[in-house]
Amino acid sequence: MFSRLTAYLDSIVARDPAPRSRFEVLLYPGLWAVGWHRVSHRLFNARLFFLARAIQHFSRFLTGFEIHPGAKIGKHLFLEHGFITIGETAVIGDNVTIYPCVTLGGTNPTNGKGGKRHPTLEDNVIVGAGAQILGPITVGQRARIGANAVVTDDVPEGATMVGVKARSTLVKVETWAKDFMPYGTPCKEPCEPSGQRIEDLEARIVLLQAQVEELLSDRELAGGPDAPVSRKRTRS
Incomplete structure (x- = not known):
């Protein structure tokens, strides 16, 4: 358990130039929000829905992050600052980075059933500040969603999406950048x-x-x- 926590802290230090040590990262509200979500998600899977919701509301009060207990989150999710909303059927892969004021939102199902309403973010995706990713779409591995982009269609692997409605830039990210891109938005x-x-x-x-x-x-x-x-x- 300690080794997993250390690896998680190191992954955040590698993506954020602000902390001087792992101990600073322990104070990040995003880290605590993910931790509380792990607890509420287990209760949700055990069908203890009220307890799961109670923990989620407690976490939101303390951290400012709205993560539904039903959302599935992989390893090393980095939530940088607050006001991030993650819906019930959202799926997040490993090493995903999400910046402030992002919504992984749902769409109104036309068949009257809940189903998959929220997006899936595959491994190593970066979502810039203020972006809105809506509906049961898939954002491919290593894709970048630019700040304030509105994404309503599937995003190919490695694409960089900008604008409203989001569109891909002329140069795909895999052709010019292999390393982590802070803030997700090409300058x-x-x-x-x-x-x-x-x-x-x-x-x-x-x-x-x-x-x-x-x-x-x-x-x-x-x-x-x-x-x-x-x-x-x-x-x-």
């Missing part, structure tokens, strides 16, 4: 082709504005504002 490289495209479009707008101004000037010189626009071609 430059994967989005660089999109940024270059925006710069090109802005340059074209400036060029078009100059051409329009030249056409208006030609029309005024040709005979006033009511004169037909000159067909003079402007080289770009």
